[in-house]
Amino acid sequence: MTQREVKAAVLLIGDELLSGRTQDVNLQAIARFLAPLGVQVAEARVAPDVPEEIAAAVNALRARYDYVFTTGGIGPTHDDKTADAIAAAFGVAIGVRDDARAILEAHYKGAQHLNEARLRMARIPDTAVLIANPVSKAPGFQIGNVFVLAGVPSIVRGMLQDIAGRIEGGAVVRARTVRGRGVKEGDIAEGLARLEAEAPGVSFGSYPWFAPEGFGLHLVARSSDMAALDKARDDLRALIASCGAEPEDVEEA
């Protein structure tokens, strides 16, 4: 029996990602978190700190995919526009919510004041469920199939732990990677296309690398069928060996 494919989209929010100021690392972290749960990231977008853009992207993506994960824009400053944009996308009200306020009150006691700005982080759209933030406490939230996470990578990783139990995955796609030093794409392209044609449940990719010490290829097979995947790895090894190179298995992250 074949399990169904479960697909997700990632929406990275923030002017700093588009200006080049900040190098995103959250897409990769989310994809690697979801893969063993049986969820494949099928699309990603990067949106600026513009509420209408965020809302439009969320609505396009949540209609099309099983899950949507957003990062960024839920802090206390004026450029944090995600919560209001998500509320607008879902057509629900938003305001400071008691459960979120209680978390912040417990955290910001004593020297640090729970001021007006920090209270913005307790603004949660109606019907949303909180996501725990083990790093800096201000929560994320889930509304429908959309998970709204922070932007700081360590907080994203913490929040993902809280939602693992809320994800219903499907078939788990795994990968096998074989490296060939000194092999060029043009030498294996025909053989690789033949493998792809002959193994319907497996997808094959070719990723060249160039470095001061040399060049080569990573050939990757991906499938939810483990027997087919093991055969695919053997086939990739043989393909690289046919170019006169020593095939090297690469450990998956």
Add this chain to the structure above:
Amino acid sequence: MTQREVKAAVLLIGDELLSGRTQDVNLQAIARFLAPLGVQVAEARVAPDVPEEIAAAVNALRARYDYVFTTGGIGPTHDDKTADAIAAAFGVAIGVRDDARAILEAHYKGAQHLNEARLRMARIPDTAVLIANPVSKAPGFQIGNVFVLAGVPSIVRGMLQDIAGRIEGGAVVRARTVRGRGVKEGDIAEGLARLEAEAPGVSFGSYPWFAPEGFGLHLVARSSDMAALDKARDDLRALIASCGAEPEDVEEA
């Protein structure tokens, strides 16, 4: 006189970016290349190796922005689907083109054979203009306002050099960044919102960082008005000083 804003979108193509196998670095490289030319990246997307998805994204983006830059999917292997997808998006024919073939023939002479697979890299949509690849020779191409680049970061950087002269930029947006160690967003949020409200041509952002050795904020002002930007930096310094921290200027990349 205010120069017009010129906006671009970036479309990153490849299953490996969505699976988490590969960490993209091209978005940041393209954004940093375009900024001094007076072009702002306003949106980005990541598409899988699916021709219909690539074509739909290109058509959505090229209609909306002054320029579109794609990366990935123009190599010799079966999973390189970008060139055909772009031709489909523009409704033009595609085939091996003499100018591209000549480049490959000059490169693949002697030991390395210009085989069928490598010749795929000479498939160029009709009406497109080639983009030189100083690293591995196989060209990219420009069609209309869409620039189709390789996926390997060193090749992307090389191709960008070839197209700098084809870009008509507008107002150049510059940034000033001030760091405050030990400062929290909640302490400067109100002051930052006031700065944003009082300086119409400047946008302000707040980016917290957490590290084993401590935490803090980067406050960033962005504007095409240099006088307003210098004032904004002074204001950011004062805001950080008002929290009892020493403001530190951060060199822009």
